[in-house]
Amino acid sequence: MKRRDFITVMGTAAVVAPVVGTLASCASNPKTFVGHEFPELGFGFDELEPHIDAMTMEIHYNKHHKGYFKKFMAAAEGTELLDTPMEVIFANISKHSPSVRNNGGGFYNHALFWENLTPSQGQIPAKLNEVLVKDFDSIENFKEKFNITAKTHFGSGWAWLSVNPEGKLFVSSTANQDNPLMDVISEKGTPLLGLDVWEHAYYLNYQNQRGSYVENFWNVVNWDIVAKRLHLALG
Numbered sequence: 706m707k708r709r710d711f712i713t714v715m716g717t718a719a720v721v722a723p724v725v726g727t728l729a730s731c732a733s734n735p736k737t738f739v740g741h742e743f744p745e746l747g748f749g750f751d752e753l754e755p756h757i758d759a760m761t762m763e764i765h766y767n768k769h770h771k772g773y774f775k776k777f778m779a780a781a782e783g784t785e786l787l788d789t790p791m792e793v794i795f796a797n798i799s800k801h802s803p804s805v806r807n808n809g810g811g812f813y814n815h816a817l818f819w820e821n822l823t824p825s826q827g828q829i830p831a832k833l834n835e836v837l838v839k840d841f842d843s844i845e846n847f848k849e850k851f852n853i854t855a856k857t858h859f860g861s862g863w864a865w866l867s868v869n870p871e872g873k874l875f876v877s878s879t880a881n882q883d884n885p886l887m888d889v890i891s892e893k894g895t896p897l898l899g900l901d902v903w904e905h906a907y908y909l910n911y912q913n914q915r916g917s918y919v920e921n922f923w924n925v926v927n928w929d930i931v932a933k934r935l936h937l938a939l940g
C-alpha cells in the first residue's frame with residue numbers, strides 16, 4: 706500500500722466511522738476499504754535523528770509494529786475482519802477479542818504515527834493553523850495541552866489530536882493500543898496526530914525522560930499530513 710492511500714483511507718474513515726452502523730454498509734463503499742497491509746515507512750530509520758534515533762526507529766518499525774500487524778492478521782484470518790476497514794472494526798471494538806483490540810490498534814496507530822513524522826518539516830498550513838487557533842486560542846496553547854497530556858499519561862499509551870464529529874479539535878490520551886476511533890473510548894473522534902508514549906518509543910535515547918522526547922517530537926511533526934487528515938475528516 707502506498708502512503709498516500711493509507712492517508713486517504715484514514716481521512717475517509719473519519720467521516721464514515723462515527724455514522725455507519727453496520728459492517729456491510731461500510732464494506733460496500735470501496736473508498737473505505739483497501740485491505741490490511743503493512744505500510745512503508747517513507748523515510749530512513751536514521752532520518753529523524755537526533756530527535757528519534759535510528760535504532761529506536763528500526764526496532765519500533767520492524768519488531769513492535771510488525772509484531773502487532775502479524776498478530777492482528779492471525780486473529781483476523783478466516784473471519785470477516787479481513788474484509789472490514791480498520792475504522793469500522795474500531796467502531797465496534799467492544800464486540801471483538803482483546804487480541805483484535807490490542808493488535809489491531811497497534812497496527813493502525815503505528816501506521817498513523819509514521820505518517821505523522823517527517824525529516825523535512827514545513828510550516829503549519831494556513832487552514833490548519835486557523836482551526837488550531839480557533840479551538841485552542843493559540844498554537845502555543847495547543848502544544849502545551851498536548852505536551853501535558855503526553856507527559857502525564859500514566860503507563861503505556863498514546864497522546865492524540867483529533868477532530869470530533871462536530872468538527873471541533875480536541876487533545877486526549879488513550880491507554881495501551883486504544884485510539885479515539887474505538888467505541889470503548891469516551892472522547893471519540895478521528896485522529897489527526899498521534900504520539901506513541903510507550904517506553905519502547907523513546908527509552909533507548911531518552912531513558913526515563915519522556916518529557917524531552919515529547920518536546921523534541923515537535924521538530925519532526927508532518928504538518929502537511931495533519932492538515933490533509935483534517936481536510937478529509939471535515940469532508
Ligand code: MN
Nearest residue numbers: 769901903906
Ligand atoms: Mn509503539
